[in-house]
Amino acid sequence: MQLKLQERLQSLRLLASLATFLKNPGSLDSVFAVANSVKDSPLAEQMKRHLLIHPQFSALVKEGWRPKAIDLTELQKLPDGTLGRCYADQLISQGITPNALIDPSPVSNDAEYITHRLRETHDIIHVLTGFGIDGDSELGLQGFNLAQTRSPLAVMLIFGGMLAALQDDEPLAPMLRAMARGFQLGLDADLVIAHKLEEGWDRPLQDWRQELRLAVNSGT
Numbered sequence: 001m002q003l004k005l006q007e008r009l010q011s012l013r014l015l016a017s018l019a020t021f022l023k024n025p026g027s028l029d030s031v032f033a034v035a036n037s038v039k040d041s042p043l044a045e046q047m048k049r050h051l052l053i054h055p056q057f058s059a060l061v062k063e064g065w066r067p068k069a070i071d072l073t074e075l076q077k078l079p080d081g082t083l084g085r086c087y088a089d090q091l092i093s094q095g096i097t098p099n100a101l102i103d104p105s106p107v108s109n110d111a112e113y114i115t116h117r118l119r120e121t122h123d124i125i126h127v128l129t130g131f132g133i134d135g136d137s138e139l140g141l142q143g144f145n146l147a148q149t150r151s152p153l154a155v156m157l158i159f160g161g162m163l164a165a166l167q168d169d170e171p172l173a174p175m176l177r178a179m180a181r182g183f184q185l186g187l188d189a190d191l192v193i194a195h196k197l198e199e200g201w202d203r204p205l206q207d208w209r210q211e212l213r214l215a216v217n218s219g220t
Contacts, residue, residue: 039115043152048111050150057194061113067120067198070098075201083208084201086127094133096123117193118151124197128208129185130216131178135161140178147186149193189213 038044052058075088091097102120107113129144131137139161146154158179165175190212200208209216 038152038156039111041152043155044111047150047152048114051114051191051193052110054191054194057191060117060194060196061110064107064113065196066107066116067196070102070198072098078202081204081206082202083124083127083197083205086205087124087201090127091123118145118149118153121193121197125192127205128192128197128212128214128216129182131182135165136174136178139175140182143179143182144186144189145182147183148189148191185214185216188215 052061072088072092075084076092078085078088101123103116105112107116125144126133126141129141131141131144139158142151142154142157142161145151146158162172162175165172192212192214195212197208208214
């Protein structure tokens, strides 16, 4: 009885956060609210189990490796075309600071490590995959995330984005094409979050894409 009540409360929190997301899908706060509503769910546990099967990611979790603090000013000094320079340029153009993306709370278990890693690599993966920040591209990125990690958050955001498009009578073709591209990229690529991306800010973006098996055009 207690378990069923907890499941119902979790479902209500999920629906409430999804409703908030649909009202303002471009808000980081609304995305984080959806993320918080699924983080302790059975689907999140399933995602953790599948991710820890990956040898390189499992080793990263056991090591407890954490990236150094990000200084966008320093990253902007890197040569054009490097991962760090592209990442810094993107965040600065959006008026976003790493503090808004990286959770400073300590990591005490595998589930928390995964939550931190997914959140702190989100915008790095934007750069690596070439997906922009418009609505269609964001859903394309969520397609990539779903294929890579079985993320329940990706499922919720894809569902919410598609429902919003239907409600607003928007064309579906651009969104579906972006999602199809994201699914295929995610299926073909190595598990991106298993790599210490932040230790290779100075590497050319194309080198990273080649290593990760990301078939992205150089102009993207």
